[in-house]
Amino acid sequence: MYTAATRRRGIYTAATALLAFTALQGVQGGAAAADDGTTPTTGPGAPATWAPQGQALAGAATTADAPLMQPGVTYHDTIKVGETRMYGITLDAKSSAYASAFALPPPGGRVAYNDGIELKLESADGDDCDSVDAHFGDDGAVRPVGSAVSRLIGVDTSCQDANQYTLSVHRTSDGASDPAAWPLELRYVLEPPLKSGAAAGHAPDGLGTASPTPLTAGTPQQAAGGTSFETAAAVKTGIWKDRVLPGETRFYKVPVDWGQQATVFSDFSSAQTTQSSPYVGSGVRLAAYSPVRELIDDQDHSYEGTPTSLYEQLAPVSYANRAADDSDVARVRYAGWYYFAVTVHPDVAQAVSGPVPVTLRVDVTGAAQSAPAYAGDPKAAGIGIDAHDVSAANGTPQSAGSSSGTSARRFLGFAALGAGTVLVLALAVWVLTARRRAVAAPDTVTQQLPPQSGFGPPPSW
Structure with a gap:
């Protein structure tokens, strides 16, 4: 029968569905926000920075005490001026291995020529x-x-045996530089070997000498560059726009398959200047990294508040590139996500007002080829891509590390929506049943309504 309880149940169901819809809208609207606490650059403010992620791991001063790293796990540590930190890596005699380390000096610090890590x-x-x-x-x-x-x-x-290996990270510093400890982010991955008898193929001829032509066709889309590899914005062939504050480094990743070649132009637009003749040497920078975070190449250029452009063109992806004499070619030896980092010098803040508009012209050419016959799953090392990776590259982070929070919110939204849907269906069945009963015995239904309830018989649906 149609009672006050029925009305409350209907209100509850509608509220549940509304909450579910709101949750889903929140997920979609917040997808561009980085899960490391930073947000896409939309205007003036403090530059977003890379916060180290992963498990804490204190490097040792000797190989005997070096803590063991596990493949595919991200770690963080700190390193002082002149210090060497050591980490243990256990390798078999079959898998190639790649160990990365990045120093993350805090914004506003002082660095000098040859400061860095080795x-x-x-x-x-x-x-x-x-x-x-x-x-x-x-x-x-x-x-x-x-x-x-x-x-x-x-x-x-050399170094072909199964044994214990050591990754050492040493910090160099100029005497006038900031002596504060630097955060470190570390990671190592394993690339499985090829199956017995599988061919490695032949390396392409290389990059050649002709300068590439930037992509100009297509409607520009919005991207929200991340502050690290984990939060890098996934972009594919097309034109992408973003805004980068002085002092920021923004990361983007491009899916490049076997046999394909990636070219990325970074156009730094004009900006509102605050000086009559602004000039910042090495004011803008573009760097390219492999799927295992190995630096391939980087370029920089002065910035005067007027348009300037940088580009990186990678070699066609080939397993056989690893034997190339040219290091820029040798590092493009697997399919996967290739990373491009755009940096605007902190001193640009003294010359222009607000962020610098940046346009990325991403062009991945060539037909995708079959992957080599690996004796294992190379995806564990971030090697290889699939059709979903390409289709999902929409200018926001796509990696598991950066989308875990979004996935959780999406799950809760769909769970709420699912619960609301079930309740709506149950209510519909109940109302239909009540209506049939009311048609069969309308007097009984009317007599059972509470006196002075304010409700009449069930409405005509």
């Missing part, structure tokens, strides 16, 4: 497997600096 991967008997330096230039711009070192199976002649 990475080295060593075997148990002291062989130098790989080493790389990640130093600041003479521009004094504080930004994330780092790269990755590797142990390649079948390419190098």
Whole structure:
């Protein structure tokens, strides 16, 4: 029968459905917000920065005490001036390995030429497997600096055995630089070997000498660059617009499959100047990184408040690139997400007002080819992409690390919507049943209504 309880139940059901709808709208509207606490750049304010993620891991001063890292796990630590931090890595005799470290000096700090970190991967008997330096230039711009070192199976002649290896991170510093400890973010991944007898293929001819042509066709779309690899905005072939504050580094990632070649232009627009003749040397920068966070190349240019452009063109992706003599080619040796970091120098804030508009022209060319015959799942190392990765690249973060909060909110929204739907269906069945009963015995239904209830018989539906 249609009673006050029925009305309350209907109101409750409607409220539940409304809450579910609101939750879903919140998920969709907040998808562009980074889960590390930063938001997309929309106007003047403090520059967003990379906050180190992962598990705390205190590096040791000796190889004997080096704490073990696990593959695919992100760690964070700190490093002082002149300090060397060591971390243990256990490797088999089949998998190639890549260990990355990034220093994250706080905004407003002082850095000088050759300040930075130096990475080295060593075997148990002291062989130098790989080493790389990640130093600041003479521009004094504080930004994330780092790269990755590797142990390649079948390419190098040393460090091929199954054993305990050590990743060491050493901090160099000029005497006039900020002596505060720097946060570190570290990670290492394993690339499975090819199946026995599988061909590695042949490396392409390389980059060539012709300058690429920027992509100009298409309607520009909005992107919200992240502050780290984990929160990088996923973008595909197209034109993408963003705004970067002085002192910020914004990350974007591009899905590039086997056999494909990526070219990214970063156009820095004019901005409202606050000086008559503004000039900032190395005022803007564009850097390219591999799927394992290895620096491929970077470029910088002065900024005067007028338009300027930088570009990075990668080699076509090939497993055989790992044997190339050109390091820029050798680092493009697997399909996956390739990262591009856009930096605006902190001193630009003295020359212009507010953020600098940036246009990314992303062009991925070539037909996707079949992946090599891996003896294992390379996706665990972030190697390889699929059709979903490309279709989902809409200018917002797509990685698991950056979307976990959104996924949870989306789950709650759909759970609420599901509960509301069930209640709505149950109510509909109840009302229909009540209506049939009312038709069969209208007097009985009317007599059972509470006196002075204010409700009449069930409405005609």
